[in-house]
Amino acid sequence: MERKNVWESYSTKQIRECDLFNKEYRDFLDNAKTEREAVNVIVNLAEKSGYVEFEEAVKKKKGLKKGDKVYSVVMNKSIVLFNIGEEPLEKGMNILGAHIDSPRIDIKSYPVYENGGFAFLDTHYYGGIKKYQWVAQPLSLHGVVIKKDGTTVELSVGEDEDDPVFFVSDLLIHLSQEQLEKKAAKVIEGEALDIIVGNKPLVINNSKKTDKEENKEKDPVKAMLLKLLKDEYDVEEEDFLSAELEVVPAGKAREAGFDKSMILAYGQDDRSCAFTSLYAMLVTPNVKRTACCILTDKEEIGSVGATGMASQSFENIIAEMVNLEGDYSELKVRRCLSNSTMLSSDVSAAYDPSYDSAFEKKNAAFMGQGMVFNKFTGSRGKSGSNDANAEYIGYIRKIMDDAKVIYQFAELGRVDLGGGGTIAYLMAKYGMNVIDAGIPVLNMHAPYECTSKADVFETMRGYMAFLNAPGM
Ligand code: MN
Ligand code: MN
Secondary structure, three states, X not given: OOOOOHHHHOOHHHHHHHHHHHHHHHHHHHHOOOHHHXXXXXXXXXXXXXXXXXXXXXXXXXXXOOOOEEEEEEOOXXXXXXXXXXXXXXXXXXXXXXXXXXOEEEEEEEXXXXXXXXXXEEEEEEOOOOHHHHOOOOEEEEEEEEOOOOXXXXXXXXXXXXXXXXXXXXXXXXXXXXXXHOOHHHHOOHHHOOEEEEOOOXXXXXXXXXXXXXHHOOOHHHHHHHHHHHHHHXXXXXXXXXXXXXXXXXXXXXXXXXXXXXXXXXXXXHHHHHHHHHHHHHHOOOOOOOEEEEEEEOHHHOOOOOOEOOOOHXXXXXXXXXXXXXXXXXXXXXXXXXXXXXXXXXXXXXXXXXXXHHOOHHXXXXXXXXXXXXXXXXXXXXXXXXXXXXXHHHXXXXXXXXXXXXXXXXXXXXXXXXXXOOOHHHHHOOOOEEEEEEOEEEOOOOOOEEEEHXXXXXXXXXXXXXXXXXXX
Protein backbone atom coordinates (compact mmCIF):
# COMPACT_ATOMS: atom_id res chain seq x y z
CA MET A 1 0.00 0.00 0.00
CA GLU A 2 1.33 3.39 -0.96
CA ARG A 3 2.10 5.82 1.82
CA LYS A 4 1.89 9.55 1.27
CA ASN A 5 4.43 12.12 2.33
CA VAL A 6 2.76 15.27 3.58
CA TRP A 7 5.41 17.64 2.22
CA GLU A 8 5.02 16.23 -1.30
CA SER A 9 1.30 16.92 -1.21
CA TYR A 10 1.44 20.49 0.13
CA SER A 11 1.11 23.56 -2.06
CA THR A 12 3.27 26.62 -1.37
CA LYS A 13 0.30 28.16 0.42
CA GLN A 14 -0.15 25.10 2.63
CA ILE A 15 3.54 25.08 3.51
CA ARG A 16 3.23 28.70 4.60
CA GLU A 17 0.15 27.92 6.70
CA CYS A 18 1.95 24.95 8.21
CA ASP A 19 4.94 27.15 9.14
CA LEU A 20 2.74 29.82 10.71
CA PHE A 21 0.86 27.22 12.70
CA ASN A 22 4.09 25.69 13.94
CA LYS A 23 5.30 29.10 15.11
CA GLU A 24 2.22 29.28 17.37
CA TYR A 25 2.93 25.73 18.44
CA ARG A 26 6.50 26.61 19.46
CA ASP A 27 5.24 29.60 21.45
CA PHE A 28 2.89 27.26 23.28
CA LEU A 29 5.74 24.87 24.09
CA ASP A 30 7.85 27.77 25.41
CA ASN A 31 5.10 29.14 27.63
CA ALA A 32 3.68 25.84 28.83
CA LYS A 33 6.56 23.80 30.18
CA THR A 34 4.56 22.35 33.07
CA GLU A 35 0.94 21.26 33.44
CA ARG A 36 0.19 24.35 35.57
CA GLU A 37 1.74 26.71 33.03
CA ALA A 38 -0.14 24.87 30.28
CA VAL A 39 -3.46 25.38 32.10
CA ASN A 40 -2.73 29.12 32.42
CA VAL A 41 -1.92 29.47 28.74
CA ILE A 42 -4.94 27.37 27.72
CA VAL A 43 -7.35 29.42 29.86
CA ASN A 44 -6.04 32.63 28.26
CA LEU A 45 -6.39 31.26 24.74
CA ALA A 46 -9.84 29.82 25.49
CA GLU A 47 -11.13 33.09 26.93
CA LYS A 48 -9.85 34.97 23.89
CA SER A 49 -11.94 32.55 21.80
CA GLY A 50 -15.08 33.26 23.79
CA TYR A 51 -14.97 30.42 26.33
CA VAL A 52 -16.22 31.18 29.85
CA GLU A 53 -15.67 29.39 33.13
CA PHE A 54 -18.18 26.56 33.57
CA GLU A 55 -18.42 26.98 37.36
CA GLU A 56 -19.84 30.48 36.85
CA ALA A 57 -22.67 28.97 34.83
CA VAL A 58 -23.23 26.37 37.58
CA LYS A 59 -23.32 29.04 40.32
CA LYS A 60 -25.81 31.14 38.41
CA LYS A 61 -27.85 27.99 37.65
CA LYS A 62 -27.78 29.26 34.12
CA GLY A 63 -28.86 26.58 31.67
CA LEU A 64 -26.51 25.50 28.90
CA LYS A 65 -27.67 26.15 25.37
CA LYS A 66 -26.29 25.28 21.96
CA GLY A 67 -23.36 27.41 20.97
CA ASP A 68 -22.23 27.94 24.60
CA LYS A 69 -18.51 27.51 25.06
CA VAL A 70 -17.30 26.66 28.56
CA TYR A 71 -14.18 25.40 30.30
CA SER A 72 -13.53 23.87 33.70
CA VAL A 73 -10.18 23.71 35.48
CA VAL A 74 -9.37 20.93 37.96
CA MET A 75 -6.87 21.95 40.68
CA ASN A 76 -4.89 24.19 38.32
CA LYS A 77 -3.44 21.13 36.57
CA SER A 78 -6.01 19.84 34.15
CA ILE A 79 -8.75 21.43 32.10
CA VAL A 80 -11.72 20.41 29.99
CA LEU A 81 -13.50 22.51 27.37
CA PHE A 82 -16.96 22.10 25.85
CA ASN A 83 -18.61 23.54 22.78
CA ILE A 84 -22.30 22.78 23.33
CA GLY A 85 -24.02 21.27 20.32
CA GLU A 86 -27.59 21.21 19.05
CA GLU A 87 -28.21 17.61 20.10
CA PRO A 88 -28.93 16.71 23.74
CA LEU A 89 -25.90 15.51 25.71
CA GLU A 90 -27.22 11.98 26.01
CA LYS A 91 -26.57 11.54 22.28
CA GLY A 92 -22.86 11.73 23.15
CA MET A 93 -19.96 14.03 22.38
CA ASN A 94 -16.95 14.16 20.08
CA ILE A 95 -14.05 14.11 22.54
CA LEU A 96 -10.37 14.90 22.07
CA GLY A 97 -8.19 14.01 25.06
CA ALA A 98 -4.52 14.85 25.41
CA HIS A 99 -2.24 15.14 28.44
CA ILE A 100 -0.24 18.19 29.51
CA ASP A 101 2.20 16.56 31.92
CA SER A 102 5.59 15.42 30.60
CA PRO A 103 8.50 13.42 32.01
CA ARG A 104 10.73 15.63 34.17
CA ILE A 105 12.53 15.88 37.49
CA ASP A 106 10.57 16.96 40.60
CA ILE A 107 11.96 18.57 43.76
CA LYS A 108 11.57 16.56 47.00
CA SER A 109 9.87 17.77 50.20
CA TYR A 110 13.16 18.23 52.11
CA PRO A 111 15.41 19.12 49.19
CA VAL A 112 18.01 21.59 50.40
CA TYR A 113 21.48 20.38 51.37
CA GLU A 114 25.14 21.26 51.00
CA ASN A 115 27.95 18.95 49.98
CA GLY A 116 31.49 19.63 48.80
CA GLY A 117 30.86 23.36 48.67
CA PHE A 118 27.75 23.10 46.50
CA ALA A 119 24.15 23.79 47.42
CA PHE A 120 21.86 21.10 46.02
CA LEU A 121 18.17 20.45 45.60
CA ASP A 122 17.32 16.78 46.02
CA THR A 123 14.98 15.36 43.40
CA HIS A 124 12.71 12.48 42.41
CA TYR A 125 12.13 12.00 38.70
CA TYR A 126 8.60 11.90 37.23
CA GLY A 127 7.60 9.55 34.44
CA GLY A 128 9.77 7.30 32.29
CA ILE A 129 13.17 8.84 31.63
CA LYS A 130 16.62 7.63 30.64
CA LYS A 131 18.39 9.25 33.61
CA TYR A 132 21.72 9.57 31.82
CA GLN A 133 20.11 12.01 29.34
CA TRP A 134 19.48 14.64 32.02
CA VAL A 135 23.02 15.31 33.24
CA ALA A 136 25.41 18.09 32.20
CA GLN A 137 22.91 20.32 30.48
CA PRO A 138 21.10 23.55 31.39
CA LEU A 139 17.91 23.03 33.35
CA SER A 140 15.23 25.43 34.50
CA LEU A 141 13.01 25.36 37.57
CA HIS A 142 9.25 25.91 37.31
CA GLY A 143 6.40 25.64 39.75
CA VAL A 144 4.66 26.95 42.79
CA VAL A 145 5.36 27.32 46.48
CA ILE A 146 2.19 27.58 48.56
CA LYS A 147 2.75 29.43 51.83
CA LYS A 148 0.84 28.55 54.99
CA ASP A 149 -1.34 31.63 54.60
CA GLY A 150 -2.47 30.31 51.22
CA THR A 151 -0.48 32.73 49.08
CA THR A 152 1.20 31.28 46.01
CA VAL A 153 4.75 32.07 44.96
CA GLU A 154 5.15 31.26 41.26
CA LEU A 155 8.63 30.36 40.12
CA SER A 156 10.10 30.19 36.64
CA VAL A 157 13.87 30.47 36.64
CA GLY A 158 16.15 29.58 33.76
CA GLU A 159 14.17 30.50 30.65
CA ASP A 160 15.17 34.14 30.11
CA GLU A 161 18.64 34.67 28.68
CA ASP A 162 19.63 36.63 31.79
CA ASP A 163 18.32 33.96 34.17
CA PRO A 164 20.70 31.54 35.83
CA VAL A 165 20.22 27.86 34.97
CA PHE A 166 20.75 24.72 37.06
CA PHE A 167 22.33 21.38 36.22
CA VAL A 168 23.09 17.82 37.27
CA SER A 169 26.80 17.04 37.23
CA ASP A 170 28.30 14.06 35.43
CA LEU A 171 31.63 12.41 36.11
CA LEU A 172 34.45 13.61 33.87
CA ILE A 173 35.40 11.14 31.12
CA HIS A 174 38.99 11.00 32.44
CA LEU A 175 37.79 9.19 35.56
CA SER A 176 34.90 7.25 34.07
CA GLN A 177 36.44 3.84 33.41
CA GLU A 178 34.31 2.18 36.09
CA GLN A 179 31.18 4.18 35.38
CA LEU A 180 31.27 3.27 31.69
CA GLU A 181 31.23 -0.43 32.56
CA LYS A 182 27.78 -0.03 34.12
CA LYS A 183 24.49 -0.75 32.38
CA ALA A 184 22.81 2.35 30.93
CA ALA A 185 20.00 2.02 33.51
CA LYS A 186 22.57 2.30 36.30
CA VAL A 187 25.08 4.79 34.86
CA ILE A 188 23.18 7.61 36.54
CA GLU A 189 21.13 6.49 39.52
CA GLY A 190 17.92 8.22 40.60
CA GLU A 191 19.53 9.63 43.73
CA ALA A 192 22.36 11.11 41.65
CA LEU A 193 19.95 13.40 39.79
CA ASP A 194 20.13 16.19 42.39
CA ILE A 195 20.55 19.61 40.87
CA ILE A 196 23.36 22.02 41.70
CA VAL A 197 21.93 25.41 42.60
CA GLY A 198 24.81 27.33 44.23
CA ASN A 199 28.48 27.47 45.14
CA LYS A 200 28.92 30.79 46.99
CA PRO A 201 29.10 30.80 50.81
CA LEU A 202 27.31 33.28 53.01
CA VAL A 203 29.94 35.48 54.67
CA ILE A 204 29.04 36.77 58.12
CA ASN A 205 30.92 39.60 59.76
CA ASN A 206 32.76 37.88 62.70
CA SER A 207 32.24 40.63 65.27
CA LYS A 208 28.44 40.52 64.87
CA LYS A 209 28.09 36.76 64.96
CA THR A 210 25.15 35.41 66.97
CA ASP A 211 24.68 31.79 68.10
CA LYS A 212 22.27 31.08 65.29
CA GLU A 213 24.73 32.35 62.73
CA GLU A 214 27.48 30.12 64.20
CA ASN A 215 25.28 27.17 63.30
CA LYS A 216 24.65 28.44 59.82
CA GLU A 217 28.31 28.56 59.03
CA LYS A 218 28.55 24.78 59.04
CA ASP A 219 26.68 24.94 55.75
CA PRO A 220 27.51 28.40 54.44
CA VAL A 221 26.56 27.70 50.82
CA LYS A 222 23.19 26.30 51.88
CA ALA A 223 22.80 29.36 54.13
CA MET A 224 23.47 31.61 51.15
CA LEU A 225 20.87 29.76 49.06
CA LEU A 226 18.26 30.06 51.80
CA LYS A 227 19.02 33.76 52.18
CA LEU A 228 18.59 34.31 48.44
CA LEU A 229 15.32 32.39 48.38
CA LYS A 230 14.06 34.43 51.33
CA ASP A 231 15.17 37.78 49.89
CA GLU A 232 14.03 37.19 46.32
CA TYR A 233 10.94 35.01 46.70
CA ASP A 234 10.04 35.21 50.40
CA VAL A 235 10.39 31.39 50.47
CA GLU A 236 11.75 29.60 53.56
CA GLU A 237 13.16 26.09 53.82
CA GLU A 238 9.91 24.76 55.37
CA ASP A 239 7.91 26.12 52.43
CA PHE A 240 9.34 23.35 50.20
CA LEU A 241 6.95 21.05 52.07
CA SER A 242 4.03 22.65 50.23
CA ALA A 243 5.68 23.26 46.88
CA GLU A 244 5.44 21.67 43.46
CA LEU A 245 8.67 22.47 41.66
CA GLU A 246 9.64 20.84 38.40
CA VAL A 247 13.02 20.75 36.71
CA VAL A 248 12.91 20.76 32.90
CA PRO A 249 15.40 21.48 30.09
CA ALA A 250 16.05 25.22 29.85
CA GLY A 251 15.47 27.13 26.63
CA LYS A 252 13.09 27.43 23.77
CA ALA A 253 11.64 25.07 21.18
CA ARG A 254 13.75 25.13 18.00
CA GLU A 255 13.26 24.40 14.34
CA ALA A 256 15.44 21.47 13.28
CA GLY A 257 17.17 20.58 10.01
CA PHE A 258 18.53 22.82 7.23
CA ASP A 259 15.05 22.59 5.74
CA LYS A 260 13.47 23.60 9.07
CA SER A 261 11.02 20.73 8.62
CA MET A 262 11.10 19.58 12.23
CA ILE A 263 10.68 20.87 15.78
CA LEU A 264 13.14 19.89 18.50
CA ALA A 265 11.81 20.70 21.94
CA TYR A 266 11.06 19.50 25.43
CA GLY A 267 7.61 18.15 26.32
CA GLN A 268 6.21 17.32 22.89
CA ASP A 269 4.77 14.16 24.49
CA ASP A 270 2.08 15.21 24.80
CA ARG A 271 1.91 18.95 24.40
CA SER A 272 2.07 18.52 20.61
CA CYS A 273 -1.29 16.75 20.75
CA ALA A 274 -2.52 19.04 23.53
CA PHE A 275 -1.88 22.14 21.43
CA THR A 276 -3.29 20.71 18.21
CA SER A 277 -6.39 19.42 20.05
CA LEU A 278 -6.89 22.76 21.77
CA TYR A 279 -6.42 24.68 18.55
CA ALA A 280 -8.93 22.47 16.72
CA MET A 281 -11.36 22.98 19.58
CA LEU A 282 -10.99 26.76 19.66
CA VAL A 283 -11.48 27.23 15.91
CA THR A 284 -14.46 24.89 15.75
CA PRO A 285 -17.64 26.94 15.25
CA ASN A 286 -21.08 25.90 16.46
CA VAL A 287 -21.57 22.16 16.21
CA LYS A 288 -24.42 19.68 15.93
CA ARG A 289 -22.87 17.24 18.40
CA THR A 290 -21.22 18.65 21.54
CA ALA A 291 -17.44 18.93 21.15
CA CYS A 292 -15.18 18.32 24.12
CA CYS A 293 -11.46 18.73 24.64
CA ILE A 294 -9.80 17.18 27.70
CA LEU A 295 -6.26 18.30 28.62
CA THR A 296 -5.36 16.09 31.53
CA ASP A 297 -2.53 15.61 34.01
CA LYS A 298 -0.61 12.61 35.45
CA GLU A 299 -0.69 10.46 32.30
CA GLU A 300 3.04 9.85 32.57
CA ILE A 301 2.62 8.22 36.00
CA GLY A 302 -0.47 6.18 35.21
CA SER A 303 -3.26 8.80 35.10
CA VAL A 304 -3.67 8.53 38.88
CA GLY A 305 -4.55 11.35 41.29
CA ALA A 306 -7.44 13.80 41.28
CA THR A 307 -6.13 15.58 38.16
CA GLY A 308 -5.46 12.37 36.22
CA MET A 309 -7.87 10.70 33.80
CA ALA A 310 -8.57 7.81 36.20
CA SER A 311 -10.17 10.27 38.61
CA GLN A 312 -13.94 10.82 38.55
CA SER A 313 -13.57 14.55 38.01
CA PHE A 314 -14.49 14.25 34.33
CA GLU A 315 -17.65 12.30 35.16
CA ASN A 316 -18.53 14.92 37.77
CA ILE A 317 -18.34 17.69 35.20
CA ILE A 318 -20.52 15.71 32.78
CA ALA A 319 -23.07 15.20 35.57
CA GLU A 320 -23.09 18.96 36.22
CA MET A 321 -23.59 19.57 32.50
CA VAL A 322 -26.48 17.14 32.26
CA ASN A 323 -27.95 18.83 35.33
CA LEU A 324 -27.73 22.27 33.71
CA GLU A 325 -29.48 20.86 30.67
CA GLY A 326 -32.45 20.31 33.02
CA ASP A 327 -34.24 17.08 34.01
CA TYR A 328 -31.12 15.37 35.46
CA SER A 329 -30.79 11.62 35.56
CA GLU A 330 -27.78 9.38 36.05
CA LEU A 331 -28.89 7.39 33.04
CA LYS A 332 -28.39 10.48 30.88
CA VAL A 333 -24.86 10.86 32.23
CA ARG A 334 -24.09 7.25 31.35
CA ARG A 335 -25.64 7.59 27.91
CA CYS A 336 -23.69 10.76 27.27
CA LEU A 337 -20.45 8.94 28.04
CA SER A 338 -21.17 5.67 26.25
CA ASN A 339 -22.53 7.40 23.13
CA SER A 340 -19.45 9.57 22.87
CA THR A 341 -16.65 8.94 20.43
CA MET A 342 -13.09 9.87 21.25
CA LEU A 343 -9.67 10.40 19.81
CA SER A 344 -7.15 9.80 22.55
CA SER A 345 -4.79 12.54 21.38
CA ASP A 346 -1.39 11.15 22.21
CA VAL A 347 1.92 10.84 20.45
CA SER A 348 3.30 7.64 18.94
CA ALA A 349 6.81 6.39 18.30
CA ALA A 350 8.30 7.60 15.02
CA TYR A 351 10.45 5.13 13.07
CA ASP A 352 14.10 5.73 13.92
CA PRO A 353 16.50 4.42 11.22
CA SER A 354 19.38 4.38 13.72
CA TYR A 355 17.45 1.80 15.74
CA ASP A 356 15.80 -0.08 12.91
CA SER A 357 15.49 -3.37 14.80
CA ALA A 358 13.18 -1.77 17.38
CA PHE A 359 10.51 -1.35 14.71
CA GLU A 360 8.56 -3.47 12.29
CA LYS A 361 8.75 -1.20 9.28
CA LYS A 362 5.43 -2.04 7.61
CA ASN A 363 3.59 -1.04 10.78
CA ALA A 364 5.75 1.85 11.95
CA ALA A 365 4.87 5.56 11.92
CA PHE A 366 7.11 7.68 9.72
CA MET A 367 7.89 11.33 10.31
CA GLY A 368 6.35 13.45 7.59
CA GLN A 369 3.67 10.91 6.73
CA GLY A 370 0.94 12.57 8.73
CA MET A 371 -1.29 11.96 11.71
CA VAL A 372 -0.81 8.53 13.25
CA PHE A 373 -3.51 6.19 14.56
CA ASN A 374 -2.67 3.35 16.93
CA LYS A 375 -5.41 0.73 16.84
CA PHE A 376 -3.81 -0.65 19.98
CA THR A 377 -0.80 0.00 22.19
CA GLY A 378 0.04 -2.20 25.16
CA SER A 379 2.85 -4.70 25.47
CA ARG A 380 3.42 -8.46 25.25
CA GLY A 381 0.31 -9.50 23.34
CA LYS A 382 -1.52 -6.15 23.51
CA SER A 383 -1.73 -6.41 27.30
CA GLY A 384 -3.22 -3.31 28.90
CA SER A 385 -4.33 -1.91 25.57
CA ASN A 386 -7.52 -0.33 24.30
CA ASP A 387 -7.90 -2.23 21.06
CA ALA A 388 -10.11 0.09 19.02
CA ASN A 389 -13.10 -1.48 17.25
CA ALA A 390 -12.86 -2.05 13.52
CA GLU A 391 -16.34 -0.51 13.09
CA TYR A 392 -15.13 2.67 14.75
CA ILE A 393 -11.98 2.75 12.63
CA GLY A 394 -14.11 2.49 9.50
CA TYR A 395 -16.06 5.54 10.68
CA ILE A 396 -12.81 7.45 11.43
CA ARG A 397 -11.26 6.60 8.04
CA LYS A 398 -14.24 8.15 6.27
CA ILE A 399 -13.98 11.36 8.33
CA MET A 400 -10.27 11.69 7.62
CA ASP A 401 -10.53 10.84 3.92
CA ASP A 402 -13.45 13.25 3.41
CA ALA A 403 -11.35 16.03 4.99
CA LYS A 404 -8.28 14.97 2.93
CA VAL A 405 -6.20 14.48 6.06
CA ILE A 406 -2.98 12.54 5.48
CA TYR A 407 -2.69 9.81 8.07
CA GLN A 408 -1.01 6.51 8.82
CA PHE A 409 -1.62 3.58 11.14
CA ALA A 410 1.14 2.21 13.35
CA GLU A 411 2.12 0.00 16.24
CA LEU A 412 4.37 1.24 18.99
CA GLY A 413 7.50 -0.64 17.93
CA ARG A 414 8.27 -4.30 17.32
CA VAL A 415 6.21 -7.02 19.02
CA ASP A 416 7.64 -8.18 22.37
CA LEU A 417 10.08 -5.29 22.71
CA GLY A 418 8.25 -3.09 25.16
CA GLY A 419 5.21 -0.90 24.82
CA GLY A 420 3.26 1.88 26.36
CA GLY A 421 -0.17 3.13 27.23
CA THR A 422 -2.35 6.22 27.01
CA ILE A 423 -5.64 7.39 28.52
CA ALA A 424 -7.59 5.48 25.85
CA TYR A 425 -8.40 2.46 28.02
CA LEU A 426 -9.72 4.67 30.83
CA MET A 427 -12.23 6.32 28.51
CA ALA A 428 -13.15 3.00 26.90
CA LYS A 429 -14.30 2.01 30.40
CA TYR A 430 -17.40 4.17 29.85
CA GLY A 431 -18.31 2.04 26.87
CA MET A 432 -17.36 4.66 24.32
CA ASN A 433 -15.41 4.14 21.11
CA VAL A 434 -11.83 5.37 21.48
CA ILE A 435 -8.72 5.24 19.35
CA ASP A 436 -5.26 6.68 19.91
CA ALA A 437 -4.50 9.37 17.36
CA GLY A 438 -1.66 11.84 17.35
CA ILE A 439 1.77 12.87 16.20
CA PRO A 440 4.82 10.64 15.61
CA VAL A 441 7.72 11.61 17.88
CA LEU A 442 11.39 10.75 17.50
CA ASN A 443 13.35 10.13 20.72
CA MET A 444 10.21 10.31 22.83
CA HIS A 445 10.72 11.10 26.54
CA ALA A 446 14.23 12.47 25.90
CA PRO A 447 14.90 16.01 27.16
CA TYR A 448 14.50 17.16 23.55
CA GLU A 449 11.94 15.31 21.44
CA CYS A 450 11.53 15.71 17.70
CA THR A 451 8.37 16.06 15.58
CA SER A 452 7.67 16.91 11.94
CA LYS A 453 5.93 20.25 11.37
CA ALA A 454 3.88 18.59 8.64
CA ASP A 455 2.59 15.93 11.05
CA VAL A 456 1.75 18.57 13.67
CA PHE A 457 -0.28 20.49 11.08
CA GLU A 458 -2.03 17.43 9.62
CA THR A 459 -2.94 16.20 13.10
CA MET A 460 -4.56 19.53 13.92
CA ARG A 461 -6.56 19.19 10.68
CA GLY A 462 -7.54 15.65 11.62
CA TYR A 463 -8.74 16.77 15.05
CA MET A 464 -10.80 19.54 13.44
CA ALA A 465 -12.46 17.09 11.08
CA PHE A 466 -13.24 14.77 14.00
CA LEU A 467 -14.86 17.49 16.12
CA ASN A 468 -17.30 18.28 13.30
CA ALA A 469 -18.21 14.63 12.68
CA PRO A 470 -21.85 13.47 12.98
CA GLY A 471 -21.27 10.62 15.45
CA MET A 472 -21.56 6.91 14.69
MN1 MN B 1 1.85 10.59 25.92
MN1 MN C 1 4.76 9.57 27.51
